[in-house]
Amino acid sequence: MSNKHWSEVKESGSVTGMNIMLGIHRWLGDTGYNTILFFVSVYYWCRNPLARRASRQYQRRLTSAHPDVRLPALATLRHFMAFGIAMRDKVRALHGQIPLNDVQIVDHATLRDAITSGRGGLILVSHLGNHEICQALGTLRPDLKISVLMHTRHAQRFNTLLSRSSGPRPDIIEVSEIGPATAQRLGDRINEGGFVVIAADREPIGLTGRRRALEFMGHPACFPEGAFWLAALLRCPTWFLLCARERSGYKVHFEPLADAGTLKRHERNAWIDQGMQAYADRLEQFCCRYPLEWFNFYPFWAQRTPANEPDATSALQSAESTPPTTRHDP
Amino acid sequence: MSDTPLTPLEHELAELIINTLELEDVTSNDIDPDDPLFGEGLGLDSIDALELGLALQKHYGIKLDSDAEDNQTHFASLRHLAALVEARREK
Numbered sequence: 001m002s003n004k005h006w007s008e009v010k011e012s013g014s015v016t017g018m019n020i021m022l023g024i025h026r027w028l029g030d031t032g033y034n035t036i037l038f039f040v041s042v043y044y045w046c047r048n049p050l051a052r053r054a055s056r057q058y059q060r061r062l063t064s065a066h067p068d069v070r071l072p073a074l075a076t077l078r079h080f081m082a083f084g085i086a087m088r089d090k091v092r093a094l095h096g097q098i099p100l101n102d103v104q105i106v107d108h109a110t111l112r113d114a115i116t117s118g119r120g121g122l123i124l125v126s127h128l129g130n131h132e133i134c135q136a137l138g139t140l141r142p143d144l145k146i147s148v149l150m151h152t153r154h155a156q157r158f159n160t161l162l163s164r165s166s167g168p169r170p171d172i173i174e175v176s177e178i179g180p181a182t183a184q185r186l187g188d189r190i191n192e193g194g195f196v197v198i199a200a201d202r203e204p205i206g207l208t209g210r211r212r213a214l215e216f217m218g219h220p221a222c223f224p225e226g227a228f229w230l231a232a233l234l235r236c237p238t239w240f241l242l243c244a245r246e247r248s249g250y251k252v253h254f255e256p257l258a259d260a261g262t263l264k265r266h267e268r269n270a271w272i273d274q275g276m277q278a279y280a281d282r283l284e285q286f287c288c289r290y291p292l293e294w295f296n297f298y299p300f301w302a303q304r305t306p307a308n309e310p311d312a313t314s315a316l317q318s319a320e321s322t323p324p325t326t327r328h329d330p
Numbered sequence: 331m332s333d334t335p336l337t338p339l340e341h342e343l344a345e346l347i348i349n350t351l352e353l354e355d356v357t358s359n360d361i362d363p364d365d366p367l368f369g370e371g372l373g374l375d376s377i378d379a380l381e382l383g384l385a386l387q388k389h390y391g392i393k394l395d396s397d398a399e400d401n402q403t404h405f406a407s408l409r410h411l412a413a414l415v416e417a418r419r420e421k
Contacts, residue, residue: 088373179376180383180405187384210376233380265352 018091025088033088034081041080041249051297055079060296061217061301066288075292077232082245089245090132094158098133100140102249111137111254114239115144120190121237124257125229126201126283127295129244138170145194147171149186178226183233190236197241200227200279201296212213212273214280217287221301223280228272231260238275240282244290255282334363338391347408350385351378363409371407379405391420 025033045052055076063069072078105111114121123146125131138146148170150158154175173189173196175182186196203211203224210229213220231238237259240297243252257273287294336344336358344358347367351374365371367380382405386392392415394404404414 006370010415052341175397178380180379180386181394181397183380183383183393184387229377229380231383 018087021084022091022095023086025069025092034085035294037081037084037088039138039249041077041084045077045080045176050299051080052076054297054299058296058300059291061191062221062287062291065217065284069288069291071291079292079294083209083295083297085245086130086295087295089130089250089264093130093132098250102132103137103140103243103252104249105137105140105252107252107254107255110256110300111141111144114195114237114256115141115193117195119140119237119261120145120193120195121189121239122186122231123195123197123239123241123254124200124279125241126199127241128283128286129290130250131197131199131241131243133243133250134241145189145192146197147173147194148197149173149175149182152176180229183230186230187234190234198227198230200224201283212276213285214277216280216301217284219301220279225272225276228258228279229273231275232263232268232272235260235263237261238279240279242286244286244293248256257282334407335365337412339415340408343408343411343415346374346385346389347374347382350381351363363412364407366407367411369403386415389421390415390418392418413417 021033024036028036043188059071059075059079063071091097127135140143143272150172150194151245152174153176155172158172173182183208191197201223210225211222212225214223216223236303238257240255241253242249257278258271260271263271340363341358344361347353347361348356348358352374356372361372368374374382383394386394406409
């Protein structure tokens with residue numbers, strides 16, 4: 001077990017684990033859950049040096065790029081605990097147990113305008129914060145047609161979790177990679193004025209091999225291009241969405257990112273560059289605000305770079321290649 | 331110049347590919363219907379595949395079912411693509 005990835009270990013028994021967590025929370029409340037979570041976090045903190053080091057590297061890069069960010073004592077352990085709390089809230093959200101009063105949409109006017117424009121778009125999320133809480137957005141704004149693009153393997157686990165849920169079911173589009181059929185399906189949703197949620201900081205779903213190194217906390221890190229190519233081809237707007245925990249409850253940030261509405265073919269590459277960097281910049285700024293809500297517990301800057309990666313030259317090749325790993329997903 | 335003449339539908343599809351993907355220095359006569367469209371043949375890539383999928387939907391109302399299957403079979407060559415359009419076109 002010890003040589004396994006931390007999130008992989010967490011993930012292996014996740015459905016049972018999550019139900020146990022939910023049970024503990026139900027019987028013992030916040031205090032009881034947090035007490036048990038503390039010991040569980042200490043255990044994982046000791047047993048998983050890779051995740052611990054990843055957490056430390058992230059925190060060092062964040063604080064050296066932004067000296068004004070203050071981290072609490074025992075910051076990596078607290079980082080692990082924040083993940084445990086996020087897992088609990090993720091399950092609670094899926095079970096419809098997060099009271100709507102606890103979810104505050106900061107940019108409500110932006111969201112309203114995005115919906116009423118009828119243009120739909122791609123909503124780019126990340127593993128900063130807890131975007132599952134945004135399932136609640138559909139309840140808060142019944143006129144918001146929202147689908148979630150999810151890797152098939154995650155979707156299976158997700159569906160098992162949902163099978164016991166009483167909350168509203170999100171519309172999930174299961175894919176193993178972004179190909180022509182997926183592009184068509186997303187195009188249909190967006191043409192109907194709908195929004196499609198895609199995680200754009202990792203590569204569980206992407207165009208195989210397509211990623212760009214972007215400046216992130218002063219160092220280059222690789223981000224997948226897939227979501228931006230889709231927006232460029234579908235000529236739709238992209239939005240940055242983040243849902244993070246604060247003392248008073250959950251805050252939902254919804255901001256415009258890049259709009260491909262009038263994009264010309266020859267401008268695509270530059271547009272993707274700008275859009276991806278804008279995404280990384282927003283992500284970095286929100287890391288300053290919610291430093292412990294960053295749930296990428298792996299060496300984020302050590303991903304394969306375009307330079308050492310063979311280019312995905314053909315859709316045929318990408319269809320034959322192994323599906324991307326799921327191990328980085330909590 | 332290819333040895334095998336294109337059928338009218340293959341010719342139409344070749345034009346669609348060239349116009350959609352803005353291929354320079356390629357005419358429909360340069361495309362052999364049995365040559366691979368991706369990789370070695372016409373040299374299209376995974377982004378071109380997405381664009382082609384959207385163009386097929388727009389022009390012919392074709393709905394593709396699964397990404398893996400599409401890439402392996404329907405998009406293999408102009409001839410395969412023509413067979414797909416023949417079988418599944420709705421406009």
